[in-house]
Amino acid sequence: MDYLVKPGYGPEWGSGGVFGLTYYRKVLYYTLSMEAEAHFRHDNEETVYRFELLGPGPSSGGDTYNAVETVDEYIYFGGWVHNPAVYKSREGFAGEIDFRNKYSHVHEYNINEKTVRLVWSETARSEREWAGEVSEIVYDWLNDKLLLARADGHFNLGIFELDRSGSELKRLSDVPGLKGSLFLEFACFDMQPDWRRGVDGVQCYDPHEKRMLYYSVRDWTAVSVDGEGVENRGSGYAVSAYARYWHFFRGGLLVGNPVEPDVEEPSFVRLFDFPGTQYSPSRSNALVIAGGVLAAFNAYSHGALHVAEPKKSLVRTLNYSVGPSVLVYITPPVARIVLAVGARITSMTKRGGDVLLGTNNSPNLGGRDATKIDVGVREVLSVSEEGILTGRQPPVVFRVEGSTVGGRVFGGVPLTGYKEPHLRVYSSKPNTLKVSEYDLGLPPRLVDTSSYSISEGWNRVDLSSHDNIVSFKLMSPDEKAVVYIVLE
Numbered sequence: 001m002d003y004l005v006k007p008g009y010g011p012e013w014g015s016g017g018v019f020g021l022t023y024y025r026k027v028l029y030y031t032l033s034m035e036a037e038a039h040f041r042h043d044n045e046e047t048v049y050r051f052e053l054l055g056p057g058p059s060s061g062g063d064t065y066n067a068v069e070t071v072d073e074y075i076y077f078g079g080w081v082h083n084p085a086v087y088k089s090r091e092g093f094a095g096e097i098d099f100r101n102k103y104s105h106v107h108e109y110n111i112n113e114k115t116v117r118l119v120w121s122e123t124a125r126s127e128r129e130w131a132g133e134v135s136e137i138v139y140d141w142l143n144d145k146l147l148l149a150r151a152d153g154h155f156n157l158g159i160f161e162l163d164r165s166g167s168e169l170k171r172l173s174d175v176p177g178l179k180g181s182l183f184l185e186f187a188c189f190d191m192q193p194d195w196r197r198g199v200d201g202v203q204c205y206d207p208h209e210k211r212m213l214y215y216s217v218r219d220w221t222a223v224s225v226d227g228e229g230v231e232n233r234g235s236g237y238a239v240s241a242y243a244r245y246w247h248f249f250r251g252g253l254l255v256g257n258p259v260e261p262d263v264e265e266p267s268f269v270r271l272f273d274f275p276g277t278q279y280s281p282s283r284s285n286a287l288v289i290a291g292g293v294l295a296a297f298n299a300y301s302h303g304a305l306h307v308a309e310p311k312k313s314l315v316r317t318l319n320y321s322v323g324p325s326v327l328v329y330i331t332p333p334v335a336r337i338v339l340a341v342g343a344r345i346t347s348m349t350k351r352g353g354d355v356l357l358g359t360n361n362s363p364n365l366g367g368r369d370a371t372k373i374d375v376g377v378r379e380v381l382s383v384s385e386e387g388i389l390t391g392r393q394p395p396v397v398f399r400v401e402g403s404t405v406g407g408r409v410f411g412g413v414p415l416t417g418y419k420e421p422h423l424r425v426y427s428s429k430p431n432t433l434k435v436s437e438y439d440l441g442l443p444p445r446l447v448d449t450s451s452y453s454i455s456e457g458w459n460r461v462d463l464s465s466h467d468n469i470v471s472f473k474l475m476s477p478d479e480k481a482v483v484y485i486v487l488e
Helices: 312-318 385-390
Strands: 003-005 009-013 017-024 027-033 037-041 046-049 060-062 068-071 074-082 086-091 094-098 102-110 115-123 136-140 145-150 158-163 169-173 180-183 186-191 201-206 211-216 235-241 244-249 252-256 267-270 287-289 292-297 325-331 334-341 344-351 354-360 370-373 378-384 396-401 410-414 422-427 431-438 446-454 457-462 469-474 482-487
Touching: 009 060, 009 094, 017 068, 017 074, 017 354, 017 378, 027 060, 027 074, 027 344, 037 102, 046 102, 068 136, 074 136, 086 370, 094 370, 102 145, 136 180, 136 186, 169 201, 180 244, 186 211, 186 235, 186 244, 235 287, 235 292, 267 410, 267 469, 287 344, 287 385, 292 344, 325 344, 325 385, 334 385, 334 410, 354 385, 378 385, 396 410, 410 482, 422 431, 446 457
Parallel strands: 017 344, 180 235
Antiparallel strands: 003 378, 009 370, 017 027, 027 037, 037 046, 060 074, 068 074, 074 102, 086 094, 102 115, 136 145, 145 158, 158 169, 180 186, 186 201, 201 211, 235 244, 244 252, 252 267, 287 292, 292 325, 325 334, 344 354, 354 378, 396 482, 410 469, 422 457, 422 482, 431 446, 431 469
């Protein structure tokens, strides 16, 4: 199953994507955003819902966080939608959207009857502010409730419990949470009170005692496997595997037991951390296949063309592309790159022997970048599960600018499977490159640290003596430095 979706009408910021991809009971569900179309593909027919239960249309948005859950014969899908969408203004090349018709929502699709029901919705009726979007739905099996995560918005943020009839919405936590997953019997979510800073820890709902438990990371350096901190930890997605909770965010992941940290305190593992860039696992999801974790890291999830202060340097930084999007397959203690694609992977699901990927060649934009059409080319791509499990690693190159990373650590790149991994480093002065090698065992372990002398001009650093994940640091910041991470 492979098909392209070209740009269509959907007044919003930049491009959405194929979100919520779920194959369940012989039905393939996804929401095409920003067109606000929920698709339900049966064997011989397709139902398309355009959120008409919320307004007269034309609509835009739908979901950009993969808020979907399945229970019995139902598919629950949430997110946000403008209905009707109102393109407010355009000044020069900059545009904005009016938010007064923006709804947060949860819908239910009945597979047997092929019908859609609006379970719950909320709107702020404000020109510039909105009620917290529904970015995650987790089913509480013990109490037959839908647990909702909400962090993107201005009102009613936190973790909520929703009766499946839609009759009662109850706030469980006032700490904003964007993404989450079941962990054992607990429903765990990130704590993200400030989206600019990102994940501060994990909050978990105990369905037995009906209470929230909180685990805060007070010192990221102390829980980091390579002994360095991490900045701008924008939440990506979560998954449960190996009796641990895994939460991926910009810079890497937190893995361990946030409910009982004295049993195994969560560790921070740096993965594809390129400071100052938008490279991250945001607006995607993870899959468990063959018992391992398949995780997506995206090259270009977010960008901004029309910033408040028209500084070319800021626009360049916000739109810098460091390398391809990658899929990483994790089977502790090993993480290995199994696929490299374009701008971003927006969602994934498994169908038979294939993994279906929703992809997009354009990012979500921001600020005053609203357009009347979705500007991206979206695709549903089928990839063989066998190819992921047994195929060769794809050649990959990342380009890192010294002016962007400064004196911070970067990388967290898995080398497993590559025969000739190396760096090409341009330096404007003599320098020292620190390389930390670590694995993704449970718990993760630092293998060793090495230092390489860097001369002025071009250098080649052979990484073939390292077998696991490696991160890097220029001991003396060099704004003119350029580092190519070459995996082949």
